[in-house]
Amino acid sequence: MALERRRILFSGRVQGVGFRATTSWLARGFEVAGYVRNLPDGQVEVVAEGDGPMIDGFVEAIRSDLGGFIRDVDSSPLPVGEPPLEEFGVRY
Template structure:
């Protein structure tokens, strides 16, 4: 099974509440790589790579931990010729 890369956009009250740090911490429990960052429009973007089932579990963990702050989640696959992502971190 190959790697899938997704862009996941979280909207709601997701900035200024520890969302990035919590998401980065949660990623350690899954076989995913990528990053989380705030967007200028108030959303939080996660770009994550892993197998399909692991990505689903990771997103559900984020929703479970931070669901009180999330109004909407929009996920879409990313196609890229870039090398695989390594590690998971916060981008500024």
């Protein structure tokens, strides 16, 4: 499968509710690299790299576990490999 990288923005009541920790924990079940972090505007940003179906499954798992806090999800492609991502973690 072809490697993809996506930037996914979650909006709603997504900060201060364990969103980053849960997202990082969920990433362990998927072959994805990247990070999750809070943005100053109140959104949470996830950058995920992996094959397309794996990223899709990861995003669905986030929606399934945290859907009560999410109002909107916006996804856009990013260039793969710049900079290289080796694991998934929380950024502060």
